[in-house]
Amino acid sequence: MTVFIDRIIPQIGLDLLKKAGISYEQHTENRELAPEELIERCKQHDALLSAGWGPLDQSFLNACKHLKVISLHSVGYDRVDVKTATKLKIPVGNTPDVLSEATADTAFLLMLTVSRKALYLHKKIIKGEWGFSQPIDDLGFSLNGKTLGVFGLGNIGFELAKKAKAAFNMPIIYHNRSTNEIAEKELGAKRVSFDELVKESDVLAAFSSLTAETKNKFNADIFSKMKSSAIFINASRGGVHNEDDLIAALNAKTIWGAGLDVTNPEPMKPDNPLLEMPNVAVFPHIGSATVEARDGMAKLAAENVIAALSGLKLPNIVNP
Numbered sequence: 001m002t003v004f005i006d007r008i009i010p011q012i013g014l015d016l017l018k019k020a021g022i023s024y025e026q027h028t029e030n031r032e033l034a035p036e037e038l039i040e041r042c043k044q045h046d047a048l049l050s051a052g053w054g055p056l057d058q059s060f061l062n063a064c065k066h067l068k069v070i071s072l073h074s075v076g077y078d079r080v081d082v083k084t085a086t087k088l089k090i091p092v093g094n095t096p097d098v099l100s101e102a103t104a105d106t107a108f109l110l111m112l113t114v115s116r117k118a119l120y121l122h123k124k125i126i127k128g129e130w131g132f133s134q135p136i137d138d139l140g141f142s143l144n145g146k147t148l149g150v151f152g153l154g155n156i157g158f159e160l161a162k163k164a165k166a167a168f169n170m171p172i173i174y175h176n177r178s179t180n181e182i183a184e185k186e187l188g189a190k191r192v193s194f195d196e197l198v199k200e201s202d203v204l205a206a207f208s209s210l211t212a213e214t215k216n217k218f219n220a221d222i223f224s225k226m227k228s229s230a231i232f233i234n235a236s237r238g239g240v241h242n243e244d245d246l247i248a249a250l251n252a253k254t255i256w257g258a259g260l261d262v263t264n265p266e267p268m269k270p271d272n273p274l275l276e277m278p279n280v281a282v283f284p285h286i287g288s289a290t291v292e293a294r295d296g297m298a299k300l301a302a303e304n305v306i307a308a309l310s311g312l313k314l315p316n317i318v319n320p
């Protein structure tokens with residue numbers, strides 16, 4: 001049994017595969033494979049372990065019906081047509097939990113970076129613009145006691161809420177389909193309507209997965225209902241916010257600032273106006289980019305492959 005790996009993943013994942021007697025071919029060039037290339041490579045293998053970006057859509061799946069598993073090196077699985085994979089009996093695995101803390105740290109970093117204009121001020125020094133300043137210049141605001149609103153309080157949102165509570169005693173409100181009992185008990189978090197979340201949050205952080213329902217969820221209409229002093233944070237998927245509407249809302253001071261670890265499209269173009277705004281921080285989708293999280297992801301992704309190629313149920317499966 002062999003697996004095709006479309007990126008260079010941490011050694012721990014490769015070692016696990018070897019130990020299980022599974023050989024692999026790894027795409028080690030620093031470029032995304034074109035869809036036809038990916039199909040050609042997958043045709044020569046029994047499984048795909050994918051940390052790539054491209055869609056694994058109907059045409060890919062129909063061309064690679066033989067795959068015994070698609071094991072994603074990510075928690076998000078919006079790039080896979082899971083419905084078609086399920087019809088074709090291809091199990092799809094992902095890597096939840098191991099990256100929750102790292103991704104929450106990234107959101108926390110965005111909150112602080114934006115509230116204190118840190119990236120903008122750093123850029124000013126680089127440009128030689130650290131000169132005379134008045135006590136009223138370049139002011140940010142304190143997060144202490146401000147309300148954190150979480151859209152989609154799952155594992156990552158919970159980790160952020162814990163940090164926000166511990167560091168800044170931020171009251172937590174959230175909008176979910178179901179009640180998060182642990183967050184309510186441990187953090188005093190309060191489940192609210194989406195409308196209330198939007199209106200009451202000082203920092204509004206989106207952690208939902210990208211679905212037809214959440215696509216462009218944060219748009220001009222929603223930004224117009226937020227506090228003009230609020231910060232919007234997105235560390236989930238770029239498609240959850242409408243980027244043009246966000247730029248317009250920031251330009252019009254409809255909201256105060258924004259912190260993005262995800263953009264639409266990715267990579268973001270260097271001439272994007274968001275990159276020049278004082279109250280904005282943009283990171284290049286680094287939510288899970290710690291040694292610990294990436295090792296955990298490689299391990300889980302390898303375990304999903306091993307289980308599937310041994311005829312067992314995947315430890316982390318996304319098919320219904």
Ligand code: DGY
Nearest residue numbers: 073074075076287288
């Ligand atoms: C994930 O795991 O989904 C991260 O966003 C990396 O893509």
